[in-house]
Amino acid sequence: MKPSLLVLIPLGDDSRARIAASFDLHYAPTHEARTAAVGTHGAAIRAVLTNGTTGLTSAEIDAMPALEFVSALGAGYENIAVDHARARGIVLANGAGTNDDCVADHAMALLLAVVRDVPQRDRATREGIWRDALPMRPSVSGKRLGVIGLGNIGRKVARRAEGFDIEIGYHNRNARDGVAWRYFDDVREIARWSDYLVVATPGGPSTHHLIDRDVLEALGRQGFLVNVSRGSVVDTDALAHALGNGVIAGAGLDVYEGEPRPPQALLHLPNVVLTPHVAGTSPEAIGASVDNFITNATRHFAGEDVLTPI
Missing domain, CATH: 3.40.50.720 (NAD(P)-binding Rossmann-like Domain)
Known part of the structure; x- marks a missing residue:
C-alpha cells in the first residue's frame, strides 16, 4: 500500500x-x-x-x-x-x-529592470514616446552590490553580479570561511556601502523587518533594493515612504508582506518593479x-x- x-x-x-x-x-x-x-x-x-x-x-x-x-x-x-x-x-x-539558479536569475532580472527602468520604458515605447523625452538611467555595471544572506542563492546572485564587474559585499550571521568578498557584520553599514542591496536571507522572526527605515536611509538616494527572500524581511511601510520620498532610487520585489494580496502602498509608485513570488518557479x-x-x-x-x- x-x-x-x-x-x-x-x-x-x-x-x-x-x-x-x-x-x-x-x-x-x-x-x-x-x-x-x-x-x-x-x-x-x-x-x-x-x-x-x-x-x-x-x-x-x-x-x-x-x-x-x-x-x-x-x-x-x-x-x-x-x-x-x-x-x-x-x-x-x-x-x-x-531552485537556486532560478531565484538568482530572477534577482538579476529585477535589478536590471528597476535600475534601467525597463517597465516604464516599455510603456513609453508603446505610447509613442521617444528616448529624447525620457531621463537617462544609470549603468548597472561597475557598482557595488551588497548581498543580505550568503546562502546558496546569495552566492549565486553574487557570482552573476561579478559578471557585470560589480564589487561584492555581504552580510550574514557570521563571516563565511573561504569567501573573498567583503564581510559586513552590520546591515546598515553594508547598505551605506552598497549601490544595490539584494535580500536573500531566510524569513522568520529573526529577520522580520531586517530592512527597515534606518537601513533604507543608509542605502540612500542612488540606491536600489531587490528582495527575493520573504516579504517579512522588508518593512513595507518604510519602503513605501522611501520610494515615494526619494530616500532610495528604486526597488524590485518578488515577495512582499500580505501575500498574495499585492502591496497597496507600492502599486502607484513608478520606481518599483513587482512580480508575484515567481522567482523560484520555472x-x-x-x-x-x-x-x-x-x-x-x-x-x-x-x-x-x-x-x-x-
Whole structure:
C-alpha cells in the first residue's frame, strides 16, 4: 500500500501525476480543501508536502497522528511548526538547492529592470514616446552590490553580479570561511556601502523587518533594493515612504508582506518593479523540486536518511 500524502500547495498535472505514482495523494491547495482533507483523512496521513509560505501548523500536526514526514517543496520552511514536528519525531526535509539558479536569475532580472527602468520604458515605447523625452538611467555595471544572506542563492546572485564587474559585499550571521568578498557584520553599514542591496536571507522572526527605515536611509538616494527572500524581511511601510520620498532610487520585489494580496502602498509608485513570488518557479526548477521531494520521501519510507534535511 502506498503511503498517504497530503499536498497543501498548487502543483501542475504532471507533477501531481509523478507524485501519485508513489503515494496515495490527497490534493488540498486551498484553505477550504485543506481543512476538509485534514478533517476527513488526517488519521491516515503519513506525509505532508507544503512550502514555507503555506506552512503547517501545530494543530494540523496534532490532527494527523500517523504523520512521520513533512517536506517543504522549496528551501523556505518558516511557517512550518518545526519544533512541534521534531518533538513528535517527525522527519523534516526541504528543497534546498533545487531552485537556486532560478531565484538568482530572477534577482538579476529585477535589478536590471528597476535600475534601467525597463517597465516604464516599455510603456513609453508603446505610447509613442521617444528616448529624447525620457531621463537617462544609470549603468548597472561597475557598482557595488551588497548581498543580505550568503546562502546558496546569495552566492549565486553574487557570482552573476561579478559578471557585470560589480564589487561584492555581504552580510550574514557570521563571516563565511573561504569567501573573498567583503564581510559586513552590520546591515546598515553594508547598505551605506552598497549601490544595490539584494535580500536573500531566510524569513522568520529573526529577520522580520531586517530592512527597515534606518537601513533604507543608509542605502540612500542612488540606491536600489531587490528582495527575493520573504516579504517579512522588508518593512513595507518604510519602503513605501522611501520610494515615494526619494530616500532610495528604486526597488524590485518578488515577495512582499500580505501575500498574495499585492502591496497597496507600492502599486502607484513608478520606481518599483513587482512580480508575484515567481522567482523560484520555472519548469526546470519545479521539476527538480518535485524530483527532490520524491527522492527524500521514498528514502524516508525505505528507512533511509533524507538528502536535504531541515
